[in-house]
Amino acid sequence: MTEYIPVSESFVDLEIRIFRREEEGYPVEITLNQEQVFPRGYLPPDILPWVPTGDLVADGQRLYELLFTDTALYSAWAEARGQAPRRRLRLRIDPAAAELHTLPWELLQEGPAMLSAQADTPLSRYLPIALPWGGPIEKRPIRVLVVISDPADIESKYGLPPADVELERRTLESAFEAVAPGDLQVDFLDPPVTPERLEERLREDYHILHYTGHGAFSARRGQAVLYVQSEDGNTRLLLDDELASMLARQGIQPRLVFLAACQSATRSTVDAFLGMAPKLVSVGVPAVVAMQERVTVESALKFSAVFYRRLLEHGQVDLAVNEARSTLLTAGRPDAAVPVLFMRLKSGQLWGAEADARGELLGTENPRIFWKGLLKNIERGKCIPIVGPWAREQWVPSPGEIARKWADEYKYPFSDKEDPAQVIKYLATSLGEDFPRYELLDALKHGFLERLPARLRPEGEYDTLSELVEAIGWGGLTVGDPNEVHKVLASLDLPLYLTTNYDNFLTAALEAQGKRPVREICRWNEALDDLPSIFEDDPGYEPTPEEPLVYHLFGNDQEVDSLVLTENDHLDFLVRISAETERIPSYIRAAMANSSLMFLGYGINDWGFRVILRGLVVPLPRRRRIKNIGVQLDPKDVSVEDAAAAQRFLQDYLQDIEVNVFSGSLQQFMAELREQWEAANR
Structure with a gap:
């Protein structure tokens, strides 16, 4: 864990933002390093429903072509690629366009390259919520809690194969073995894997939670479950809400949750925060790796082993996911695009050198x-x-984000569209001194509201951001942070x-x-x-x-x-x-x-x-x-x-x-x- 790739020397941030559907389609913006904003384009509305062909390469090429059908977007992508060959890709889908989360974005194929498997383009999905960005783990040793769930009746009751607990354990131990004991501590939760025993161990402030076992997603209920155990060793269902609440109750939450469970990343088409992984993100977990479809045991084992080995070398979650996915592609695994990363680490860095963390x-x-x-x-x-x-x-849009929105909305004629002072000066001169004041207060209030998960949004209308915060309660917003x-x-x-x-x-x-x-x-x-x-x-x-x-x-x-x-x-x-x-x-x-x-x-x-x-x-x-x-x-x-x-x-x-x-x-x-x-x- 002594190697560390300084982020400033390796990648620049490239964010693809997709907004609520309009008549022309879904508006798309590409930004580079949160500063350079390229002209807006549109994703065709007929991209849904998505019908997979079973050919990963063909589906990835089709998705890429649809994303960049708009010439403005393709030009923006090409220019950004030219400026920054090494790009940290962040896909940011507006909660009002939650249906787009069902698309297999991890398949995006540019020429012969799957972007989510390239070392130069680590890819993650981002959910905009009113919670802080995660930062690097500072303390040593880094503490990992491994949970392997193998209910006694999983095959007889649900027709699912039992887990090979020893193989799972050996695979993870092998991935972790190169790290000095003073840098890493790995603990395995003893069976039975009950929610109560899990929560008791989580109170010990683990940095990483790794779950291996079966899972499922109910589209009708919009709910994901993990198959854990009751005290007698048989199956007990752990709902996504229950796990999210359990993590939210912890004084120190895990910084990374890895769910090697089928459909643990599957989302609802109406709410971006329905589903196991999104709900964990919504309570403040900065990085969640999960599976959006069914995944074979062989693929899950290979992916997790490579992921942890690479993560322990450089500490960058999104890069480790890409590298692990590349291994699955090389092995010809058909489920290589199943793992998904939801991340709120700006640099992707889960840990680094102590000076960089502090x-x-x-x-x-x-x-x-x-x-x-x-x-x-x-x-x-x-x-x-x-x-x-x-x-x-x-909690709220940055001054630069607000300035850019106003510049587009009010046809600001100059190039410095993200300079708040200049855009505000233009509005005040054109529309009166008070106009930007009221606009700003409205932008702060609505920006805050848009970042809230649906479960925290209060009923009714509020005149100011302060009234809105008072109605929600600050304690509930910052639990777990x-x-x-x-x-x-x-x-x-x-x-x-x-x-x-x-x-x-x-x-x-x-x-x-x-x-x-x-x-x-x-x-x-x-x-x-x-x-x-x-x-x-x-x-x-x-x-x-x-x-x-x-x-x-x-x-x-x-x-x-x-x-x-x-x-x-x-x-x-x-x-x-x-x-x-x-x-x-x-x-x-x-x-x-x-x-x-x-x-x-x-x-x-x-x-x-x-x-x-x-x-x-x-x-x-x-x-x-x-x-x-x-x-x-x-x-x-x-x-x-x-x-x-x-x-x-x-x-x-x-x-x-x-x-x-x-x-x-x-x-x-x-x-x-x-x-x-x-x-x-x-």
């Missing part, structure tokens, strides 16, 4: 001193999180949180932990002067960890006039808070002057980040008692080298204030912070 801390020669100091400041209530837009990325940003922040027992986001995620997370937060907005313009403020109602007010203050610097979705959105808004905000210092309560200015500041979810070039630095941080008294700022920068925004340059720039810009930059994903930072905080409080 990110890199810049601006200090001793990370332990940084963490020790940060934890002490948190313990003393002398740390202020400042939360930016990327902290909500898993201990590293969710707002959840971790709420656990720190701090009296003050600052945010430039408009949503109530922080407030809801604090309430979910039994606290009574106060939500206040910055009254940065005259239109907000008459709004009530707790600082005026109670001049001596100071928040506490039990009743913390969530202060919205750029407004919230309850007051449209409070939103800092356009370029003019940001400039006006900066001018007002600088010239009229009373617009920021003196308590907040004093707290910032005497606390460590922790910027989370910002890009180095974000307007919000720059305005807060210039308007609130630079003017801080030079004789601050605590001189430290932490800034988390995501590698998808800046490379490690650029992050180092950003750290030096910020250090020069802020002079005597020490600046530490964490180069890594926000989820990596929150996982490290939670682990350090829990260890310090044991």
Whole structure:
């Protein structure tokens, strides 16, 4: 497990997005590295019903030709292929087009090559839901729980062949044997394989769950089952809902679930989240390998053996699936396209080198001193999180996604269609200053709703995203995700949180932990002067960890006039808070002057980040008692080298204030912070 292919040196992300059917067909968009968006095309509506011929190559070529019948799509595909010979393919089908999940996308055949079996094009299916992207496993050893189900009456009652338990066990042990014991721990669940015994073992925080046994899917009920055991050793059916709920109840969920069971990946044609594998994804499992049709025992054994051997070499789930599928094709197996991968790992990386899993801390020669100091400041209530837009990325569309949608909808005439500042400026100029404000709040609310699994969507209409979140309940949204940003922040027992986001995620997370937060907005313009403020109602007010203050610097979705959105808004905000210092309560200015500041979810070039630095941080008294700022920068925004340059720039810009930059994903930072905080409080 010491080999590791750096993602940045191997693949670029290519996403094929298919939307709800329109009159012309299913709209399709191709994006490269989440930045370059090619012109939209259409998938023919008569692609369904799909009638297989039994010839894998012919069916794969036919599916490829139908996908790229539209010349715009073929041109986009060809251009993307030319720019990026090594592409990580992600198929993203809108929940409103769930019927397309029944197509055998794993058969896609470009010339002589099946894309899902090529080392240069690892392929996965993606389900858009309001849950965080998964990240690499950080702890060692990596813990695997193997479940082999062999009910005594499986043949007499269901006509299914019994499992060769010893062969299954030897195959997996052989795949794992090259790994040092300190890196990997493999446990087998002793029979009988009952749901109760399974859940008891899952509480031991396994990273990988491997199930071998029989399964089935009922199209009439839209439900998948696994054939497990009762206490007497006979068959007991484990429904997909039951397994999903079982995993959702775990404090630490498996990062990978491998279901070597027939039809465990079969989906409903009306709901993308019906079926065993999709339901496990919907409760937060980042990667699920399952079977979409019946698969022979020989193919399942060969596939799983190669999959694990390759996964243990490089840690990339989608690449290991492609490599295992290639082995089945070489062996002439007719069910080579049956395994399916549903994945929410952006890089495909289930694990890598420890530094890659944890990110890199810049601006200090001793990370332990940084963490020790940060934890002490948190313990003393002398740390202020400042939360930016990327902290909500898993819940709502990104600013770039919203900008691109608006650019298409309102015929934005320029090429920078994913630049929120420019697209918003165009809308404000063309349709009035308030127009993009209302459009944004609507986009956030509907984007959040679309990402929710059907089971979590509340009845009725809600005016704002905050009202919608309040109706659902934050606790239910984050079950099984201990590293969710707002959840971790709420656990720190701090009296003050600052945010430039408009949503109530922080407030809801604090309430979910039994606290009574106060939500206040910055009254940065005259239109907000008459709004009530707790600082005026109670001049001596100071928040506490039990009743913390969530202060919205750029407004919230309850007051449209409070939103800092356009370029003019940001400039006006900066001018007002600088010239009229009373617009920021003196308590907040004093707290910032005497606390460590922790910027989370910002890009180095974000307007919000720059305005807060210039308007609130630079003017801080030079004789601050605590001189430290932490800034988390995501590698998808800046490379490690650029992050180092950003750290030096910020250090020069802020002079005597020490600046530490964490180069890594926000989820990596929150996982490290939670682990350090829990260890310090044991």
